[in-house]
Amino acid sequence: MTDAASPWLIVGLGNPGPEYACNRHNVGFMVADLLAERMGGRFKAHKARAQVVEGRIGPPGPLSRRVVVAKPSSFMNLSGGPTTALRDFFKVPVANIVAVHDELDIDYGALRLKLGGGDNGHNGLKSITKSLGAEYHRVRFGIGRPPGRMPVADFVLKDFSSAERKELGYFVDRAADAVETLVVEGLERAQTTYNS
Numbered sequence: 001m002t003d004a005a006s007p008w009l010i011v012g013l014g015n016p017g018p019e020y021a022c023n024r025h026n027v028g029f030m031v032a033d034l035l036a037e038r039m040g041g042r043f044k045a046h047k048a049r050a051q052v053v054e055g056r057i058g059p060p061g062p063l064s065r066r067v068v069v070a071k072p073s074s075f076m077n078l079s080g081g082p083t084t085a086l087r088d089f090f091k092v093p094v095a096n097i098v099a100v101h102d103e104l105d106i107d108y109g110a111l112r113l114k115l116g117g118g119d120n121g122h123n124g125l126k127s128i129t130k131s132l133g134a135e136y137h138r139v140r141f142g143i144g145r146p147p148g149r150m151p152v153a154d155f156v157l158k159d160f161s162s163a164e165r166k167e168l169g170y171f172v173d174r175a176a177d178a179v180e181t182l183v184v185e186g187l188e189r190a191q192t193t194y195n196s
Contacts, residue, residue, distance in 0.1 A: 006091065006096050007068055007091070007092055007096065008066070008068070008096045008097075008098065008183050009070060009086055009090060009092040009096060010067055010100065010183070011070050011072065011079070011099050011100070012029045012033075012071050012100045013025075013028035013029070013072070013076060013101040013124040014027070014029030014071065015075050015076050016072075016074070023156065023157050023158060024102050024160060025156040027102045027141045027172070028100040028102065029071050030168075031100045031139070031172055031175045031176050031179065032070070032071050034173065035057075035067075035069045035179060035180075036053040036055075036069050038057075038176065038180075039053060039055035039056065039067075041069075045073070046070075046089075047085075047089075048070075048082050048089055049072065049074055050070045050071060050072045050082040050083075050085075051070065052070045052071075053070075054066075055067060055069075057183050057184060058183065063185075065183050065184055068086065068090050068092070070082070076123050077123035077124065079099075079128050080128045080129075080130055080131030081127075081131065083097070083131060083132065084131040084132060087132065094135055095115075095136070097132065097136040097137065098136070098138070098139060099137070099139070100139045100175065100179060101125060101139075101141065102122075102143045103120070103122070103140035103141060103143065104120075104121075104144070104152065104155075105142075105145070106140060106144075107144055108142055108143055108164060109174075111140065111141060111175055111196055112138075113137065113140070113187060113190050113191050113195060114138055115135065116134045116136070125138070137187065139175060139178055139182065141171070
């Protein structure tokens with residue numbers, strides 16, 4: 001059960017550096033950037049090896065939630081260290097942690113929200129679960145499967161195709177809406193509205 005008084009930690013997963021910025025694997029960073037923009041905040045370096053923005057999500061009043069939006073400065077497969085350090089620093093219960101990440105087994109642009117579960121071979125989730133256990137929220141952003149025999153590692157580290165980019169802004173916007181709904185109104189409401 002989440003605690004309304006405790007802050008939320010929203011961790012967008014990706015790899016740092018301009019060469020990775022538009023990769024499929026970095027869609028978590030894209031959603032984090034949009035959330036920070038909506039909050040009117042700028043990312044600042046944090047000693048937990050992450051870029052963070054602090055602010056509030058939700059309407060003014062009792063539904064407003066204190067949030068920390070973070071992008072780990074480590075590579076994807078080491079996301080657990082910065083996430084754990086941020087949890088400790090901001091005193092966030094694990095049930096108030098949301099990882100936003102790319103998901104191969106979901107069609108491009110579709111979303112699935114859930115609490116707990118396996119990592120499905122995702123190195124960022126694997127690292128966070130190893131550090132925190134599995135009982136955190138996930139916002140899974142579908143990127144689809146690689147075409148033909150393209151290795152998964154190559155596919156996720158490629159930029160979205162030009163056809164995909166036409167809709168990417170809309171899908172990132174929808175994922176940010178889903179995160180906000182999860183934080184303010186709860187998982188069940190967010191699943192009903194956004195799981196596709």
